[in-house]
Amino acid sequence: MLGDFTYHNPCRVHFGPNAVEKLADELSEYGDNVVLIYGGGSIKRSGLYDQVMGMLKAAGKNVVEDGGVMSNPTADKLREGACIAREADADLLLAVGGGSVIDYAKGVSVSAHCDEDPWDKYYFRMERPDNEIIPVGSILTMSGTGSEMNGGSVITNPELGLKIGHVFGPEAIPKFSIINPELTFTVPxxxxxxxxxxxxxxxxxxxxxxxxxxxxxxxxxxxxxxxxxxxxxxxxxxxxxxxxxxxxxxxxxxxxxxxxxxxxxxxxxxxxxxxxxxxxxxxxxxxxxxxxxxxxxxxxxxxxxxxxxxxxxxxxxxxxxxxxxxxxxxxxxxxxxxxxxxxxxxxxxxxxxxxxxxxxxxxxxxxxxxxxxxxxxxxxxxxxxxxx
CATH class of the missing domain: 1.20.1090.10 (Dehydroquinate synthase-like - alpha domain)
Incomplete structure (x- = not known):
C-alpha cells in the first residue's frame, strides 16, 4: 500500500429484512425536530412512508416534510431544502429513498446554516463547511450510489449546465443508514x-x-x-x-x-x-x-x-x-x-x-x-x- 491515509467512517449500518425497526432506537438520540426528505410517491405507494411516519410520531417527533426530490437534485431545490430545514430548526434530516435523495439531504445538511449561497460556496468554489451541520440519517430504497455511507453530494445546476459532486468530510456522512434489500424490490x-x-x-x-x-x-x-x-x-x-x-x-x-x-x-x-x-x-x-x-x-x-x-x-x-x-x-x-x-x-x-x-x-x-x-x-x- 503506497502513501499515507486515515480511514474513518462514522456511519452505523442496520442491514436486513427487519432493519427499519432499528429506526426507533436511532431516533432516541436526536432532538424533537425532524425533516423527512423523500422523492416522488414511491415510498407512499409501498407503505414505507406510513411505517416511517408512524415511528416518528410514536417517538414524539415534530415532522416537517421535504418531498419531491428529483433524480438529479438541482441547486434551486437545494436552496429550498436549506430554507425548510433552517425554518424547522431541524435536529435530524431523515432521507428515505435512493442516492439522489440522500445526496440532497447531505447537501441540505451543510447548507441550512450557511450564510452564503450553498451552490457557490460548496459546489462552485468547493469550500469546506465552516458552519453548523445538521445530522443525516437514511433509509435506502435503491442500491447503487453508496451515498448511504459516504460524504458525497452531487447537485445539478441546469442554468449553468453543470452537475458537480462535492465529497464532504466525515461530518456529512449519514450517522446511521438502514438497508433492507426488500425495499429495493419496488425500484423500476x-x-x-x-x-x-x-x-x-x-x-x-x-x-x-x-x-x-x-x-x-x-x-x-x-x-x-x-x-x-x-x-x-x-x-x-x-x-x-x-x-x-x-x-x-x-x-x-x-x-x-x-x-x-x-x-x-x-x-x-x-x-x-x-x-x-x-x-x-x-x-x-x-x-x-x-x-x-x-x-x-x-x-x-x-x-x-x-x-x-x-x-x-x-x-x-x-x-x-x-x-x-x-x-x-x-x-x-x-x-x-x-x-x-x-x-x-x-x-x-x-x-x-x-x-x-x-x-x-x-x-x-x-x-x-x-x-x-x-x-x-x-x-x-x-x-x-x-x-x-
Missing amino acids: DYQMRAGIFDAFNHIQEQYFSGQDDNTSDYVSEALMKNLVKAARIAVADPRDYGARSDISWISTWALNTFVGKGKAGDWEVHMIGQAIGAVTDATHGMTLSAVAPAYYRRIMPYGMGKFVRFATEVWGVRSEGKTDEQVAREGLAAMEAWMDEIGVVRHVRDLGLEPDQYDDVVKATFLLDGGYKKLSPEDVREIPVESE
Whole structure:
C-alpha cells in the first residue's frame, strides 16, 4: 500500500429484512425536530412512508416534510431544502429513498446554516463547511450510489449546465443508514440495472489507478466478481433476495471509501457521465455505462498491466499464447457482453444526447489526473463519438 491515509467512517449500518425497526432506537438520540426528505410517491405507494411516519410520531417527533426530490437534485431545490430545514430548526434530516435523495439531504445538511449561497460556496468554489451541520440519517430504497455511507453530494445546476459532486468530510456522512434489500424490490427495472452499473463503475474508478500490488485491488476484484454474478441473478429474477442483498451490500462498500485507500482514483468516467447528465438529465448509472467502454479502451495502453489483471481476475480470461493487449481487450469485451446481458445503456444516443451537444459535454467535464492518462478536451469529445 503506497502513501499515507486515515480511514474513518462514522456511519452505523442496520442491514436486513427487519432493519427499519432499528429506526426507533436511532431516533432516541436526536432532538424533537425532524425533516423527512423523500422523492416522488414511491415510498407512499409501498407503505414505507406510513411505517416511517408512524415511528416518528410514536417517538414524539415534530415532522416537517421535504418531498419531491428529483433524480438529479438541482441547486434551486437545494436552496429550498436549506430554507425548510433552517425554518424547522431541524435536529435530524431523515432521507428515505435512493442516492439522489440522500445526496440532497447531505447537501441540505451543510447548507441550512450557511450564510452564503450553498451552490457557490460548496459546489462552485468547493469550500469546506465552516458552519453548523445538521445530522443525516437514511433509509435506502435503491442500491447503487453508496451515498448511504459516504460524504458525497452531487447537485445539478441546469442554468449553468453543470452537475458537480462535492465529497464532504466525515461530518456529512449519514450517522446511521438502514438497508433492507426488500425495499429495493419496488425500484423500476431500469433503475435497478442503472444502479448495478453505478456500483460496478465506482469500484472501477478506484481500481484503475496505481501500479503497486495494493490490498484494495484484491478486495475490489472480489466485489466486482460478486456483483457480476448477483446482477445476472437479479435481472432474471428481480425478487431474488440473495442477489438483491448482495447488490445492496456491494454498492455500499463500493463507495464508503474503504477500497479507495492507498489509491489515487480515476473518476473521469464519472466526470463525463455527470456532464452528460447535466445536459440531458439522464439517469446517472446509464450515463456511466454509455461511456465507460470507450473511455477504458482509450486509457488501456497507459495502464496495460491493470487491464490484463482485470481481464484475468474478474472475467477469467486465459492469457496463454496471447499478448497483453489481446488479454486486456478480451477483458473489456467480456465486460461489454455482461453489460448487454444485464441491459444497461451502451450508446449515448439512447440517453438523448445529440451530436450538437457534445461541445456542451466537453465544457461541463472536469479533467482529472488520478488515472492512467489525463484526457484532453479533444479526448473527451471523442468519447461520445465512440459511444454513438
